[in-house]
Amino acid sequence: MDKGIQKNKAVSLNIPDITDGATGDEVPGAPSRVSPFDRWMARKLLDLLGEPPLTLVLWNGEEIAASSDKPVARALIRDGEALNQLLINPALHFGDLYSVGRIEIDGDLIEFLEIAYRAAASSPKYQKLKAAQTRLFNRPRTNRLAESRDNIHHHYDIGNDFYELWLDDAAMQYTCAYFPSPDLTLEQAQRAKMDHVCRKLRLKPGDRVVEAGGGWGGFARHMARHHGVRVASYNISHQQVVYAREKAKAERLDGMVDYIEDDYRNIAGEYDVFVSIGMLEHVGRDHYGELGDVIDRCLTPDGRGLIHSIGRNKPERMNAWIEKRIFPGAYPPTLREMMDIYEKHEFSVLDVENLRLHYVKTLRHWIERLNRHAGKIEASYDRAFLRAWRLYLAGSIAAFATGSLQLFQVVFTRGDNNDLPWSRAHLYREE
């Protein structure tokens, strides 16, 4: 499936390139002067980050390292203004500065980010600054109906060809895969994820399934093909819905699967199963109660449900840069916050599984494929786009690996439904 990628120069992440030509490709011919104030800023930055074992290399080649451990990775900072921006709001500005090449990482990007994340997480100074900045500046975009469409368009309508380059071939799953044994291929692990979810939902032939947020439609087709269920799959990404419909028609599943270009809030009808894989992140913390109302409205008395979502151990906004450039309006909820979906209508949570480290593996597969197609992507978009996506995937690996992000699968039914399996052994019979 490694076909050509459609030119898509119109898509841009709008990353500003504020310098006078220091765009990463060029190392300035004559390094500009490093002032005592620049050195002070560099030391201050390391202090703020809790003295991680990292070295900052300034634009004249001068190295500033944290006092404590032996440095294990190096960040090359190309100009004084970049250093200044980093110090003002590292979580927000690092992303743009890296994307346009005003910061380079000498060594493994993922390892560098993991070190920085771990250090920052245990630095009270950094936590204090981040909390204040979040309160003052980071206003995540909201998710009322029209806004959701804009937010989703920003991320998912940038070109199906692009996603085809690095997602699994078979089902185009842009969500955490499941590696019951860690050496599965990405294709095997995405298949295993879909099978795992289907077992959790105890699908029976003829079941009516509603899917909230169907991506490129792979999971809906999987359910229809392997379990004989009828699926109504809601999605507000136009490009994804067009793609999904074509695929279903080509695979003669269009009689079983209905891709509906509409918001989850407009789900209509009655269903035996509600499932949502990787949409809750886009629902926004103010709308979980509404989602619960939708489920209550559409689920049969003995219906089953599953929500699969990125989450947190404690409440915290999405990283400011990710929210700004990659996922506008996104918010990963804690389990406590997710209970807003379930409590009001007394849904019963039957099973929660945390697959955090499975997302590390999934993302490693994705970034490896992204890097393999780097030339093609840079040619179709631009260098900043490629570097931003590389950073987004690498940063996500670091966040899942250091425990800053979680992946929850939550199975539920109505509170008075006694048609429940006696154990979860049926989930593991085939493994």
Place this chain on the structure above:
Amino acid sequence: MDKGIQKNKAVSLNIPDITDGATGDEVPGAPSRVSPFDRWMARKLLDLLGEPPLTLVLWNGEEIAASSDKPVARALIRDGEALNQLLINPALHFGDLYSVGRIEIDGDLIEFLEIAYRAAASSPKYQKLKAAQTRLFNRPRTNRLAESRDNIHHHYDIGNDFYELWLDDAAMQYTCAYFPSPDLTLEQAQRAKMDHVCRKLRLKPGDRVVEAGGGWGGFARHMARHHGVRVASYNISHQQVVYAREKAKAERLDGMVDYIEDDYRNIAGEYDVFVSIGMLEHVGRDHYGELGDVIDRCLTPDGRGLIHSIGRNKPERMNAWIEKRIFPGAYPPTLREMMDIYEKHEFSVLDVENLRLHYVKTLRHWIERLNRHAGKIEASYDRAFLRAWRLYLAGSIAAFATGSLQLFQVVFTRGDNNDLPWSRAHLYREE
């Protein structure tokens, strides 16, 4: 193990017997008059409960039935004052009135309670009254250190012989068993529960385990015997600790298991595993943060934890009568409320399993054994004690069967611990 039960007339639930001799055994010789007001009260009670398919039989034999469905069970009300009390606060007074025999159930007690629970749960009038009464009158006892001792003494120190009559022989587990197949015996299912928890905790020989709330010590001995771990088991029930120490000595496990008569808040030392089965119900909603502090203080960086507790789908106090007569200070938390334990210290919830229907099965075994020993229990305590316990177990069955109560097992680790299994298949290898 069906040995004699020690006389224990000193133990009383202090249930008042307010009538002039109408103590259940006697049907009054000449039935007293039923007034139009009595009939009005009876109809009002059925209306309040949402017109359940139940018949109220008044003390003169007159029957009042709900208008709707065909009645499937009958409650015999022995006097007008009992009817009056029922109408004023059914959740609180039914228990005492049943215990002293001023209400009798004609038919299956459990079925009667399930019908009443389901009807009341969907009766807006009843829910409104209960909410107001809870707010005004039900002040559950609190759980500061000294109070906890009193609360626990009230329930657990009423005689080990009594509990031996109807709990499983091998391990005296007074918590929900696990029935991976529904036809297990109680002994098999309690063993299966202990094995299931041990697998979830991934015990290794030499692990240091701390148990908060150890009951009669059966689970601590199980862990030591079958997994070669050392256990510090905390408990503030004096009689349970005495019993547990004797058992451990007799089984030559006293070198491995240390039963400590102290509060969970005083847990000292460092442990690889934290486990608590059926204690959280007694911790009280104001103390979950404190429990989290204790766990944070004692757990190693790669330690594992499990909390097993009765819970709710939405916040609601313990039934007023149960809280008053049976479990002072008890409160079953929602998952949202349980997060107070985990969020502050960023523990990562890895696995939640809801075993609600397993408690229905467990309780059915218990009540069947209790009934088998009814004569012995009545002789050692009194008739009201026996009937109160029968009602408590039957009411618990109804609460779990109708979805009013849940049973959560929550597995967790520290948020940055990456030593996690790739799947939960290891929990099901032996099933």
